[in-house]
Amino acid sequence: MTDMSVNKRAAILSFILLIGGLLLWEAAIPGQKAVGELTEYERLTGGGAQKAGVPPPSQVLEKAWEQLSDPFYDAGPNDKGIGIQIGYSIYRVLAGYFLAALIAIPLGFLIGMSPVAYKALNPFIQVLRPISPLAWMPLALFIIQDSETSAIFVIFICSIWPMLINTAFGVAGVRKDWVNVARTHELGALRTAFMVILPAAAPTIVTGMRISIGIAWLVIVAAEMLVGGTGIGYYVWNEWNNLDLTSVIFSILMIGVVGMALDAMFGVLQRFVVYSE
Template sequence: MVSAVFHTPLEASASPDPRVATKTIAPNDHPTLTSAPKPLKNPAPAPRAPFDWRGLWLRVLPPVLGLGLLVLVWELVAMKNSNGFPTPADTLRQAVEVFSDPFYSKGPNDQGVGWNVLSSLKRVALGFGLAALVGIPAGFLIGRFTFLSRMFNPLISLLRPVSPLAWLPIGLLVFKGANPAAIWTIFICSIWPMVINTAVGVQRVPSDYMNVARVLNLSEWKIITRILFPAVLPYMLTGVRLAVGTAWLVIVAAEMLTGGVGIGFWVWDEWNNLNVKNIIIAIFVIGIVGLVLEFALIKLATAFTFEEVKS
């Protein structure tokens, strides 16, 4: 039986093995063993990648061209229209004046655009919050139990396509007030995306997860909190994002009919005053606020969803 013993040079010099024959190596025999290693030179820094001007150009140019096309069409419409349709330059000057004091208040029906936007957002928050409190648990129950799914699917299919403005007279009749009627309209129109998306998410949970829950004899509460909720969260957040967009669309139409302070009422009031420039400003304000809400919820959704659904 042959064994090989490996020693470092320090170990060999400190405790030589008497069974192994040693030989003294002269310095001249192997110069490379005795010469000190040459210090390594500092590696050259990696060349810095050039700035991607082409990628920046492709990201910036298309939006700029799109906005330029919008302004061009707007200018052509204003030139061809003889009814005093405002040009982009006139609207920009009016916007500077409007936003110079957005929170003025000269009575209940004459307030700045800032107060109108805040009032609309308050109604959206109330109606949307109530819809989330009802719609998300209802979606879990409908997706979890087949009996409830068969019971409520025909009702959802019947009521979901109804126009938002068709619900407004029902709210006025029941709640006897414009503000609760607008909140009711937001509630009934924004509840469906959350119910449907949450129920679909529950139904698409892999059956292996539920089989493991049955084997472990988990309670229904643990099944919902430990299995269903993490798996359904991406679908639920998608429903929330769609519901917020629906709520912001509905509030503008509802406020046109109910009156009071709000961005929709501001549009209608400016139309009664034949102030088309403020109407166009309101359109841009509505679009920007909706874009901000959409962007915020997309960021929230990507923070809590899996990589494959972030796109």
């Protein structure tokens, strides 16, 4: 046991925790009594009817198997496969997110390079940043008149701030010695930006991007509950209306898994741009 690697021991512990947790959950759900075991009184008070309870993990796993074995079926507006729903959500998140990156990174660069721009824009950023993205929703719906685009706008507005602030911070904090290296080698403004400032600020910028994608994924679920139609957020809400708690729990887990995957992608990007001095 003692010569086992830390990773191996951690994996074993995780597995034990998972199994233990599932067993506890399974045991904690009271089973439905069969009709034959009911007393006269219970039968009269409707005790024999199906009770909506939290489903045990075995049912959730069954549901997961069923859904994941055919994730892309489409049987009408209220019955689509989980893959299609997640696909819609990811599409909205990425659309809003990349629009935000397209604006936040160049603007952050400008703010980081110019103390005047920083001071001029800072009050706006400070006021707009703490606004809950969902607070924009009514205004977005009114102006845009399209729920789909409004959801993308909400993602855009929530993911722009961490990227903007981190880019500005990273660019402003580039070591002066490195800028001097660029200057003494007569690199032009564009080459200095791409050869020195961008790589120097990249770890901070990617950290901002990673925070943004996390927030965007949190927000899309809430936004889709509001706008409805498609998406994983709508799916959760729809299954809640159906009182299908098995599907609710399954989709909650799927939200977690997709969020983890999005974060891991940026983790890889981060490892790629990081450098040590």
